[in-house]
Amino acid sequence: MMTMTKSIPSFVLSTSPTYHNHKINENYVKTPNYFILFRQSSRTCTLSSNLLPCTKICSTSLFAETSTLVDMDENARICKFCEVGDLKNAMELLSRSEKSELEIETYCSILQLCAELKSLQDGKWVHSIISSNGIEVEGVLGAKLVFMYVSCGDLREGRRIFDQILNDKVFLWNMMMSEYAKIGNYRESLYLYKKMQKLGIQGNSYTFSCILKCLAALGKVEDCKRMHGYIYKLGFGSYNTVINSLLAAYFKCGEVESAYQLFDELSNRDVISWNSMISGSVQNNFSENALEYCIQMLILGVDVDLATLVNSLVACANIGNLSLGRALHGYGLKARFNRETMFSNTLLDMYSKCGNLNGSSQVFEKMDHTTVVSWTSMIAAYVREGLYDEAISLFYEMERKGVKPDIYTLTSIVHACACDNSLDKGRDVHNYIKKNNIGPSLPVSNALTDMYAKCGNMEEAHSIFSQIPVKDTVSWNTMIGGYSRNCLPNEALKLFAEMQKEKKPDSITMACVLPACGSLAALERGREIHGYGLRNGYSSDLHVANALVDMYVKCGLLVLAMLLFYMIPNKDLISWTVMIAGYGMHGFGNEAIAAFNEMRRVGIEPDEISFISILYACSHSGLLNEGKKFFDSMTRECNIEPKLEHYACMVDLLSRVGKLSEAYRFIERMPIKPDATIWGALLCGCRIHHDVKLAEKVAEHVFELEPENTGYYVLLANIYAEAEKWEEVKKLRERIGKQGLKKNPGYSWIEIKGKATIFVAGGTSHPQAKRIDSLLKKLRVKMKDEGYSPKLRYALINADDVEKEVALCGHSEKLAMAFGILNLPAGRTIRVTKNLRVCGDCHEMAKFISKTTKREIILRDSNRFHHFKDGLCSCRGFW
DNA sequence: TCGGCTATCT
Numbered sequence: 082m083m084t085m086t087k088s089i090p091s092f093v094l095s096t097s098p099t100y101h102n103h104k105i106n107e108n109y110v111k112t113p114n115y116f117i118l119f120r121q122s123s124r125t126c127t128l129s130s131n132l133l134p135c136t137k138i139c140s141t142s143l144f145a146e147t148s149t150l151v152d153m154d155e156n157a158r159i160c161k162f163c164e165v166g167d168l169k170n171a172m173e174l175l176s177r178s179e180k181s182e183l184e185i186e187t188y189c190s191i192l193q194l195c196a197e198l199k200s201l202q203d204g205k206w207v208h209s210i211i212s213s214n215g216i217e218v219e220g221v222l223g224a225k226l227v228f229m230y231v232s233c234g235d236l237r238e239g240r241r242i243f244d245q246i247l248n249d250k251v252f253l254w255n256m257m258m259s260e261y262a263k264i265g266n267y268r269e270s271l272y273l274y275k276k277m278q279k280l281g282i283q284g285n286s287y288t289f290s291c292i293l294k295c296l297a298a299l300g301k302v303e304d305c306k307r308m309h310g311y312i313y314k315l316g317f318g319s320y321n322t323v324i325n326s327l328l329a330a331y332f333k334c335g336e337v338e339s340a341y342q343l344f345d346e347l348s349n350r351d352v353i354s355w356n357s358m359i360s361g362s363v364q365n366n367f368s369e370n371a372l373e374y375c376i377q378m379l380i381l382g383v384d385v386d387l388a389t390l391v392n393s394l395v396a397c398a399n400i401g402n403l404s405l406g407r408a409l410h411g412y413g414l415k416a417r418f419n420r421e422t423m424f425s426n427t428l429l430d431m432y433s434k435c436g437n438l439n440g441s442s443q444v445f446e447k448m449d450h451t452t453v454v455s456w457t458s459m460i461a462a463y464v465r466e467g468l469y470d471e472a473i474s475l476f477y478e479m480e481r482k483g484v485k486p487d488i489y490t491l492t493s494i495v496h497a498c499a500c501d502n503s504l505d506k507g508r509d510v511h512n513y514i515k516k517n518n519i520g521p522s523l524p525v526s527n528a529l530t531d532m533y534a535k536c537g538n539m540e541e542a543h544s545i546f547s548q549i550p551v552k553d554t555v556s557w558n559t560m561i562g563g564y565s566r567n568c569l570p571n572e573a574l575k576l577f578a579e580m581q582k583e584k585k586p587d588s589i590t591m592a593c594v595l596p597a598c599g600s601l602a603a604l605e606r607g608r609e610i611h612g613y614g615l616r617n618g619y620s621s622d623l624h625v626a627n628a629l630v631d632m633y634v635k636c637g638l639l640v641l642a643m644l645l646f647y648m649i650p651n652k653d654l655i656s657w658t659v660m661i662a663g664y665g666m667h668g669f670g671n672e673a674i675a676a677f678n679e680m681r682r683v684g685i686e687p688d689e690i691s692f693i694s695i696l697y698a699c700s701h702s703g704l705l706n707e708g709k710k711f712f713d714s715m716t717r718e719c720n721i722e723p724k725l726e727h728y729a730c731m732v733d734l735l736s737r738v739g740k741l742s743e744a745y746r747f748i749e750r751m752p753i754k755p756d757a758t759i760w761g762a763l764l765c766g767c768r769i770h771h772d773v774k775l776a777e778k779v780a781e782h783v784f785e786l787e788p789e790n791t792g793y794y795v796l797l798a799n800i801y802a803e804a805e806k807w808e809e810v811k812k813l814r815e816r817i818g819k820q821g822l823k824k825n826p827g828y829s830w831i832e833i834k835g836k837a838t839i840f841v842a843g844g845t846s847h848p849q850a851k852r853i854d855s856l857l858k859k860l861r862v863k864m865k866d867e868g869y870s871p872k873l874r875y876a877l878i879n880a881d882d883v884e885k886e887v888a889l890c891g892h893s894e895k896l897a898m899a900f901g902i903l904n905l906p907a908g909r910t911i912r913v914t915k916n917l918r919v920c921g922d923c924h925e926m927a928k929f930i931s932k933t934t935k936r937e938i939i940l941r942d943s944n945r946f947h948h949f950k951d952g953l954c955s956c957r958g959f960w
Numbered sequence: 961t962c963g964g965c966t967a968t969c970t
Contacts, residue, residue, distance in 0.1 A: 360961070391961045426962045457963045492964035499965090528965040558966040565967095592967035627968040658969045665970095693970040726970060 155179075156187040163190045168198055172206065180214035188216070189225045196232035204229040219246055224253050231260050249280065255287045258295075267295035286317055290326040297333035305330045306339070325353045332361030341370075352384055359392040368396035372405055385412070387421055394427045398434035406431045419447075426454045433462035453479075457490045464493060469501035476510075488522045495528035504536040521548070527555045534563025539572075554584055562593035570597035574606060588619035595628035599635035602914040602941055605835035607632045627655045634663035637912050637939040637946055654685050662694040667946045668955040670702025677711075689721050696730035700737055701945055701956070708734045729758045736766020741775055757787035764793065768800045776800045791822045792917075829893035829915040831901050838900060843891035853899040860899075864929050894923045894940060902934055910937040918942045928952050 155178040162171035171191050175183070188211055195204035208226060211218065218226060223246030230239030243257055254277050261270040274292050277284065284292070289312055296304045309327055317323045324347060331340035344350070344358055355378050362371035375393040378385055390413050397406035410428055418424040425448050432440030441462045448455060456479040463472035476494045479486065486494070491514060498507035511529060519525075526549045533542035546552070546560045557580040564573035577594045580586060586594075591614050598607035611629055614620040620629065626649045633642035646652070646660045657680040664673035677695045681687065687695075692715050699708030712731055715721045728751055735744035744763050748755050760782040767776035776797060783793045794817050801809040817824070830839040840847070847853065894915050901911035919927075919942040931938050932952035940947045948955035 356961080386961095388961045395962075423962050428962090430963065452962095454963050459963095461963065487963090489964040494964095496965065524965050526965090531965065553966095555966045560966090562966065587966095589967045596968075622967090624968045629968090631969065653968090655969050660969095662970065688969095690969055697970065730970090 155182050156184045159187050160190045163194045166194065166198075168194050168200065168203060172203055175207065175210060180216075183214065185216070185222050188222055192222075192225045192229040196229040199233050201230075201233035201235055204233055218242060220248075224248055224250055227253060228256065231256060236260050236264070249282050251282060251285050251288065254282060255285070255291060258288070259291045262291055262295050262298075265298075267298045270295045271299075283315075286320045286323050289317060289323045293323075293326045293330040297330035300334055302334045302336055305334060305336070309339075309343075319349065321349060321351050321354065325351075325357055328354065328357040328361065332357070332364055335365060337361070337365045337367060350383075352386055352389065355383055356386070356388045356392060359389060359396065363392055363396050363399065366399075368399040368402075371396035372400075372402065375409075379412075385416070387418060387424060390418060391423060391427045394431045398427075398431040401435045403432075403435040403437060406435060420449070422448070422450050422452055422455065426452070426458055429455060429462070430458045433458065433465055438462055438466050438468075451484070453484055453487050453490060456484055457487075457493055460490065460493050460497070464497045464500060467500070469497045469503070469506075472497040473501075473506060473510075486519075488524050491519065491525045492528040495525065495532050499528070499532035499535040502536055504533075504538060507532045507536060523549065523551070523553060523556070527553075527559055530556065530563070531559045534559065534567065537567060539563060539567050539569065552584070554587055554590065557584055558587075558589045558593050561590065561597075565593055565596040565600075568600070570600045570603075573597035574601070574603070586613070588614070588617075588622040588625050591619055592622075592624040592628045595625075595632045599632040601837065602636050602830075602912065603832060603837065604636040604638070604912065605832055607636055609835075623649070623651065623653060623656070627653075627659055630656065630663065631659045634659065634666060635941070637667075637941060637948075639663060639667045639669075639946075652680075652683075652685075654680075654688060654691060657685060658688075658691040658694050661691060661698060665694060665698025665701050665945075667948065668702055668957065670698050670704045670707070673698030673702075674704070674707055687719060687721075689715075689724060689727070692719075692721065692723075693726050693730060696727060696734065700730055700734035703734075703738050703957070705734060705738050705740070725753065725756055725759065728753070728755065729762050732759050733762040733765070736763050737769060739766075739770050741766055741770060741772055745775070745779075755782075757783050757790065757793070760786065761793060761796075764796055764800075768796060768803070771800075771803060773800055773804050773806070788820065789822065791817060791824050794822070795824055825917065827893050827915065827917045829897040829913055831897040831911070831913050833901070833904050838897070840893040840896040840900065842893045844893070844896060847896075847900070849900060849903060852903055853896055856899045856903060857895055860926070860930060860933070863933060864926065867929070867933075869925060869929055892920055892923050894919055894942075895926060898927060898930060898938060898940075902930070902936065908936065910939060912939045912941075914941045916943060918944050919947060924954065928954055 155174065159171050159174050159178070162168070162174065168191075171194065175187070175191060188207065191207055192204060195201075195207060207229075211222070211226075216222065223242060227239045227243045227246070230236070230242065239260075240257065243253065248254075254273060258270040258273050261267070261273070270291065274284070274288070274295075277288075289308065293305060293308060296308065305327070308330075312318060312323055312327065324343070328340050328343060331337070331343065340358070340361055344354065347354060355374060358374045359371045362368065362374065372393060375389065375396070378389065390409055393409055394406060397403070397409065406428075413419060413424055413428070425444055429441045429444040432438070432444060441459060445451070445455060445459050456475065460472045460475050460479075463469070463475060473494065476486070476490070476497075479490070491510075494510055495507065498510055507529075511532075514525065514529075526545055530542045530545045530549075533539070533545060542560065542563050546556060549556050557576070561573050561576050561580065564570070564576060573594055574597050577586070577590070577597075580590070591610060595607065595610060598604075598610065611620065611632075614625055614629070619625050626645065630642045630646045630649075633639075633645065642660070642663050646656060649656050657676060661673045661676050661680075664670070664676060673695060677687070677691070680691075692711065695711050696708055699705075699711065708731065712723065712727065715723055715727065728748075732744050732748060735741075735747060741763070744766060748759055748763065751759070760779050764776060764779045764783055767773070767779060780793065780797045783790075787793065794813055798810050798813045801807075801813065826841055828839055828841045830837045832838075838847075844850070845854075894913055897913040897915075898911055901913065905911060919940055924947065927938050927940060927947065927949045929952065930936070931949035938947075938949040940949065945956065
């Protein structure tokens, strides 16, 4: 029954001798050579499917003598099956064997095979046989069982046995520790290390590599340093693997200096050490240093491997060093690394990040083997250049070529749609994802949330967001930022509060939520968030610093904003733009100009947005000539084509200073079609300068372009009212009524003790309504006594003067100011925010209140800030 | 060791 059907297979001879005695050696290699050899050979020789000829395990070379093996015992036969990887027969034989005949070695042998084949089921079966045979689980057998369970992925059961057997094998301890490290349970790994020390088991180089990795992952810098000393004390200082792990640990912890010092003192550097320096520097944003190490390697003639080139190319990409990137490209070609897909992929990405799309395309086209990474990188390259359509068509081309997109591809392509602001294309991709049953993954869901938010569809964005089972920081940030960006600041703040219960906000969260505080003028909330940032070290982040300056500007604390601005060490274009706009909003045109010039002096070139800021600042301070000069310098010096926003600023500027016909001509000569805001700016000027005739002409343009915007009808109505053309006011009201339009209601709010109270015009529902009313009446009387006359024209009602006064008294900004006086301690600044522009009568009254109550009033309207102090306003009439 | 998603300004 046991016959040998073929001649002796040669592969058996190459079997590793260590295999047979089942010694667990310390440095166990997961896929031993014999196994690979076996697999390769098995293609050329067929073995008897049933039973194999066996021999005493150790005498492999005497296979020929064993053609008749009837006398072989069960143990040897099982081991022989194991040796050739035939688990099925080995298991069968094991099940049939008498328990008294089986040796520990045999169990070990079969458990080893189970581990190699990762067959948990068979392993468990062997375990149950061992138990039912009454074999005590200890020593070598225990270790083997642990090894089997851990190898098959059942760490829990492995650990249970590990704890039972009280072993002193370093290998097994190392294995347990590294398994815990693999699943990210670094604490358990460290716990085992401590236990091991207590038992007096000396670690080896593997132990230290693993422990360093865990310490680094947990950010335990001091422990890493202690370990550093300990390693040298124990004499592991000459082990490259240990020292390289130490280098990696220092880099992981951000201890760049310690890593550099260690490397400097290192006499025995191998290529891994060098590569660690390069990749560690890159990880810590020291790409320049990384490239220096790379160059040193080349100079010293150290062998450069793929990792060296890949990491160095990443460094080139990070700092945009195209020339060195090209040189490394050349080096890689000579060394024939261009066959390595990873080399080409990195290269492709490097060219793109250095702004050389052509280079990317060339690399991509020359590649013999493209992978999904190559395609994704190419797609990202197009997105980087703003070529969204190209990116999207490349995505579908890749699809047609049968390359399956992964989550990187999908996030990239969804991002492309987001940048393209194209809801339709985004939906297509979303549908593609749904149709292809690509399970929702966190990054893709985040990207989809972002895409819908960027396309302005917050309902869809929220729907995706709410369906994410376990949200990460990015999910929350995306949603909060989406609300901020889409003018839903209350939703942003609400979600931020919700987030705090589940996830720790990071610096990006701050940058996402601060604009919401700014737009609500929610100073208290903004301050709280600022404090949170200070406590967590986020406020030194440039994005956060910029967002803070902007928030304080919009909450009316210009001085604080300035202070923070000047404390930013590395101001970027956005820092300057925020500050320039801030000066502008608060009526400090000359300061804005000084800042703009200073920005250019320090070498930061303005972009179109900073030009909007400076033009806006000029118009709000009535600086006509300066504004004209900036407008001219846009094209002449900076090569920036003025857009609608810039023209709007210029029309605004001309109109405010009373150059209405010049503004009209300016609009007529515009090379692009003026929109409603352009004509609206002129209409506003007509009101300031009481030009009814021109206003009527301009208004028709506005109504044609934006018939649904009630603000413009109200503006014209005001112009008529101020000219006391009550008939026209009435006609206009009818026109609004006929079109079913409703006037955008004016409301103002004031924050007291972190709580915002909102007032609407004529509102009487507030618990303090009576007190507010009587305070306003008293102030009105006092105003008249001191020679102020109410600006009755702003009442927009054709009624007698008393009625008009009553109507004016109920304006929301007055109610909010009065509420502030009644509820804030004496001398405290009153900060009121209004959704529309401040009314002229309210403006007058605010001046008076600031004088008579000796209070500073800071009123933010939809257009700018008004600082009232001692009866004067900072806007000096330019509003 | 390569590629992705979140942030500041009119």
